[in-house]
Amino acid sequence: MAAPAGVVLLALALAAVFYAPRQVRADGAPTASLRSAALVDATLPNNAAALAEGRTLFDENCSSCHGTQAQGSALAPNLRGLGSATVDLWVSSGWMPLANPGVQPARKPSHFTPSQTVAIARYVGSLAPGGLAIPTVDLKGSNPAEGFSVFALNCAPCHTITGAGDALSGGIAAPPLHGVTGTQIEEAIRTGPGNMPRFSTFTVSKAQLADVVDYVTHYIEHPDSPGGGLTLGGVGPVAEGFVGLFAGVGGCVLIALWIGDRDERDGDEGGSGPSHPGHDDGPGTESPEREVAHA
Ligand code: HEC
Ligand code: HEC
Numbered sequence: 001m002a003a004p005a006g007v008v009l010l011a012l013a014l015a016a017v018f019y020a021p022r023q024v025r026a027d028g029a030p031t032a033s034l035r036s037a038a039l040v041d042a043t044l045p046n047n048a049a050a051l052a053e054g055r056t057l058f059d060e061n062c063s064s065c066h067g068t069q070a071q072g073s074a075l076a077p078n079l080r081g082l083g084s085a086t087v088d089l090w091v092s093s094g095w096m097p098l099a100n101p102g103v104q105p106a107r108k109p110s111h112f113t114p115s116q117t118v119a120i121a122r123y124v125g126s127l128a129p130g131g132l133a134i135p136t137v138d139l140k141g142s143n144p145a146e147g148f149s150v151f152a153l154n155c156a157p158c159h160t161i162t163g164a165g166d167a168l169s170g171g172i173a174a175p176p177l178h179g180v181t182g183t184q185i186e187e188a189i190r191t192g193p194g195n196m197p198r199f200s201t202f203t204v205s206k207a208q209l210a211d212v213v214d215y216v217t218h219y220i221e222h223p224d225s226p227g228g229g230l231t232l233g234g235v236g237p238v239a240e241g242f243v244g245l246f247a248g249v250g251g252c253v254l255i256a257l258w259i260g261d262r263d264e265r266d267g268d269e270g271g272s273g274p275s276h277p278g279h280d281d282g283p284g285t286e287s288p289e290r291e292v293a294h295a
Helices: 002-019 037-043 048-061 084-092 114-127 144-154 182-191 206-219 232-268 277-286 288-294
Strands: none
Touching: 048 114, 084 114, 084 182, 144 206, 182 206
């Protein structure tokens, strides 16, 4: 009984060692893509002028589809009561304004500056109570290794383990997570945009959310980072994660083999011996290629 437990422990230990992303960040500092809307939110004056700017931008760019009071229309859904976090996500990711209603919104450069985006989001948020305000991501004490586990469990099934994104059923795609900001990650997790589920604090706690943000913004590849080129630091830990997976899976295979071996030995006592000794030479000598070569 001690042997299988030992193998399990060994596999777990190996997996833990390889799973843990490196604690040293490859770039040493957050990239510009970490632009935090929350930072802008805190500095943009929350006054009548900012609200008026948001209203003007909304009237000019959004009301044709969403209605003058954001009440929705035949073309687009009601935005009242959604909260500024949802609006901030949809506008900062370039999903809105939508060029073709009916097509899944795709990430593109935002039409608006960060402060214009926040102004629009705040204006829509002010129209009706409800929803989430633009969050402030706090990475103090976050643990990217934990973040990797949370990501592997909750996000990788759709966005893939490398964050490259993937096609889901029904012509829907989970977008790549390259270059997303911490604020966008928190907004996506808590509001569940489009076909993505919303994660409550029961599924992804506040601390786990910070861990995931830390992991995604610092360890997932940023091909479109302003520095240009691939940041290998983003690839490394993921590759290590795979090594960890293989070590873990390898451990399970070992256990399976060990159990299988025991069963086989038990079974062999019944008399069903191993295959015929000459069997191994068979297929090679009978292969058509050989015959052609000899002919
Ligand atoms: C061409 C029409 C069109 C324009 C212009 C447009 N939208 Fe949209 N919007 C849509 C449609 C259609 C959807 C639903 C898309 C979906 O669910 O895939 C949508 C969805 C949204 C959502 C998500 C709603 C939800 O229930 O989750 C938000 C937020 C939003 N739009 C904000 C805006 C803002 C802010 C603007 C202006 C900057 C804007 N939209 C401009 C058509 C438009
Ligand atoms: C069931 C599949 C699914 C799961 C699970 C899922 N997502 Fe998503 N995610 C999506 C889809 C689909 C979208 C695009 C929204 C849309 O247009 O429908 C998205 C969008 C996003 C975005 C916005 C990307 C952008 O371009 O702005 C972020 C950030 C994000 N997801 C992060 C996460 C994180 C972090 C997790 C795990 C906690 C997660 N997602 C789990 C399907 C999923």
